[in-house]
Amino acid sequence: MTDVAAAPLRILHLEDSDLDAELIEAELDRLGLRVRIGRVMDRDAFAVEACPGRHDLILADYVLPTFDGISALGIAREQCPDIPFVFCSGTLGEDVAVEALKNGAVDYVTKQRLDRLPRTVLRALAEARARDEKRAAEAALQALNRTLEARVEERTRELADANNALQAQIVERERVEEALRLAQRLEAVGQLTSGVAHDFNNLLTVIAGNIEFLGREVSSERGQRRLGMMKGAAERGANLTAQLLAFSRRQRLEPTPVSLNRTVASMRDLLQSSIGGAVRIETTLQAGLWPALVDATQIELVILNLAINARDAMAVGGLLTIETANVAVTGRPTRPEQPQPGDYVMVSVSDTGSGMPPEVLARAFEPFFTTKEVGKGSGLGLAQVYGFVKQSGGGIRIDTVPGEGTSIKVYLPRVDGDDADAPPASAPADCARTHPPGSKPALLVVDDDAGVREVTATRLVEAGYGVREAASGLQALAALEADPCVDLVVVDFAMPGMNGADTAAEIRKRWPQVPVLFVTGYADTAALTQVGAVGVDSIVQKPFQDGELERKVASTLAARPIAQLRLVSGRDRSA
Template identity: 80%
Template sequence: MIGPSAGPLRILHLEDSDLDAELIEAELETLGHPFAIERVMTRDAFAAAAMPGRHDLILADYVLPTFDGVSALGIARAQCPDTPFIFCSGTLGEEVAVEALKNGATDYVTKQRLDRMPRTIVRALAEARARHEKAAAQTALNALNETLELRIEQRTRELAEANADLKREIGERERAEDALRLSQRLEAVGQLTSGVAHDFNNLLTVIAGNIEFLERAVSDDRSKRRLAMIKGAAQRGANLTAQLLAFSRRQRLEPTPVGLNQTVASMRDLLQSSIGGAVRIETALQTDLWPALVDATQIELVILNLAINARDAMAVGGTLAIETANVMVTGPQTRPEHPQPGEYVMVSVSDTGTGMKPEVLSRVFEPFFTTKEVGKGSGLGLAQVFGFVKQSGGGIRIDTVLGEGTSIKVYLPRVRDDGAVTPVASPPVDCAISHPPGSKPVVLVVDDDGDVREVTTTRLAEAGYVVREAASGLQALASLDADPCVDLVVLDFAMPGMNGAEAAIEIHKRWPATPVLFVTGYADTTALMRAGAVGADGFVQKPFRDGELERKVAAALSVRSSAGLRLVSDRTRT
């Protein structure tokens, strides 16, 4: 094969001499390959014939009457640059030939040496074919590179998608493993605390029982005072074990149908006094809320506990939002505190506080874990909430963002019977049975400072009163819930968590016949008056002056006695 095509060699011949044309044609016969010559002699004819792909070779004379080879070369380079161009002239000098080659000619042959024509043509065609094959190979390579880039891009995308899927699977597995570890840790701690609380309650039973026996046998006041201190410590131990039992889901619950909207509405004043006037309370209560099957007293303590925690998370001011809703939980449980799929009554407490860090969120339900200062929290609040909610058959979900706030959603089982919720009244407690006329008055001392509380209880015990103790407002409420037969509450005004004013409001609400005497270190009595202290006899200033505490306690009890009041608890649960 000489030309690019399998047919005759197609030649465009620019020649004005018939004799030279015949001689060149005769020389081409020696190629041994068929050929077809298209001969032209003018510029216009050459320009019309020199088209891409029309010829395999161009032979051109250098000098023509009305045209010249250099111009023909320019036309060929412009119109069909891939077609080999060979000069064949009798007047072509060496310098002219070199210049022609520089301008793009493939080769040249003088008419005096036409015998060189076949070899020149074969070489020119071979070079043209090589250039064509190279160009085709480059085109194919470019196409391959383009498709390769596409394939690489596609494969990279597939690998990225597979990697993302793998990362999601690893993340889901890690979350599942974290949830399993947390569940196992909480379960182990729950079993441990349950066992400790059970054994500790047995010890407290022995201690408390023997204290009662000793109280009957001991006659001197000093020994009685020591027994009262032991009895108070036993009571504090009992309160602590109650919190531990709540976390381990071993506390005694009395689930009844409860309307959470009524519960939240009835607690509004208590919540406002507990969190302070600087925090705004907002409520969003669903109108057609299902009744929840839950212990009425415990859910009140849960809401109060969450509200106080929310207040502590907000440095100054802020908003506390309480919401109720009917919720259908779908999807698998991803954390041990989350609710199982099903229908729940949800109550949420949200704040605009500091939020929680991930490391805090992962441990927030562990007992004794707290981020508050020493003495400001026991670390049992959320653990107690967790235990109560899980024992009730519900769940908790915490949504928190650092610097923006936290929302704690409590999911409680709904009552399947759609009947209306009716108030459940606690049976009246006649204190004349447990404290008959002539018995010593019972005084409940509430103070978060153990040393101060010991001084207060010692002085009151020495004055002849039966003294009970509580280290916080919530403990005082729990103590009164357990035994409301108290003649007077001596209440510290400044306490962490629920302060004295908040506790007094709740005591007046639940047990309106029980008087409260405030103990305070504040010189300004305005806040005391707002909290319910009546005149100077309504509070005792710290440090105690000689006989002031005993005198004001006796005065408060004499007012109560003269009014003929005897505590009867008729608290109503909703």
């Protein structure tokens, strides 16, 4: 083996995918060593390069167009058996992996877990070095035994010391690996407790808010005492969720005739800001598109969800295409998610990403199934889309080619009637007339939890404000489109789909004169500060403490500059 401390680490890499080779080389950079990689893509080139002493390590894909990893392993075992051989493949099942190890591979890494690659490489090199050292020691010992039997005892002791050192290394490696497994388990538990704590804070907000409301109506001392006990229990629950956070981090539809062309067009800016500039968006909208019978807000969430999934499938950017069409389905469905025969309005979201292999496609709609890294996805996105579309009377079809991309087509029931493409007239909103001086300040409360939203709205109404409500970020944007005369938006930070940070960013871009106050059940406010929540006065913790919500709303409104009377249009939002 080459001394990796003095010379570059020489790696022979058998890989036909340029993208995978680039990703693997990026992971190898994390070794902190000088690395020289010789890449080959076919049998002949591999056979020429697989020579003793030419490389320190062989990395090989399992499936190639005209070659396979097992054959490569056979060549390496015959030509250079001392060079450690590691598989790095995205298709290596457990049975194949076991067979590969039996045939002489020292380890394997899946391309879905490339973060294991540096550690695997270092371990393979260390084991090979230890094996070489042991072989050299044994050879030297045999030579000395032939010539100087007097030194047998001394050399045996040196060999025993080397063996003890190797055993110590093995024990240390096992300790480090066990520590890593524990850290991963703690990370998973932390993610779980973070979500549980958020949900419990929503529940406690409802409980604490209603206790406060009841306290104004109950006059008996005994009733007040019981309410006090309940309030204390709620506060202890809040403390418990705070400790959890310190340790870590079915739906009602309102189908209406919707123009999917107009929906897609109105979401263009939102989609671009959500998926980033590395992905180009193209739209193909069919003229004369039938109106779809669907919940307008939910279909926006579906399109946004699919667009974000498409972005995640394109690791280095690409093209995202959104298409609408009138479709007559005649064939019977072959999978449960596909539509029944009939007329549908179709909207599809296509990407040029990695695509799905058959085994992933077979489980794509299973709840909690995800191919993303831990913490990168819940596995509920496509499951939620499936539930919404089937509840709406439609269906879904996935067309995918591994390595080329995926197209997800959503089929929605059509509405008989006139074309819904013509946009309605957009009358300007005269805020000076609809909201004259001296009237109640108008607030928009945004929270996906209906109970928390009701408590928040009730407190603010009782404090003398005019309150409108929205159950999602997209509903909030639609409400502001319909009537932008709002003095303050009170938005929950953690919401599914479009969260509070996304909502606030879009509001600041479209209606910069409208301030935003964040409500959160999370203890760590660093993420809120990063999205523009300046200071604690811009953040209200759940469950609400006595008067905190009302005080910070009043403070935010008082700090807002007095605006001149203005005419605000749904399309021209200049102040």
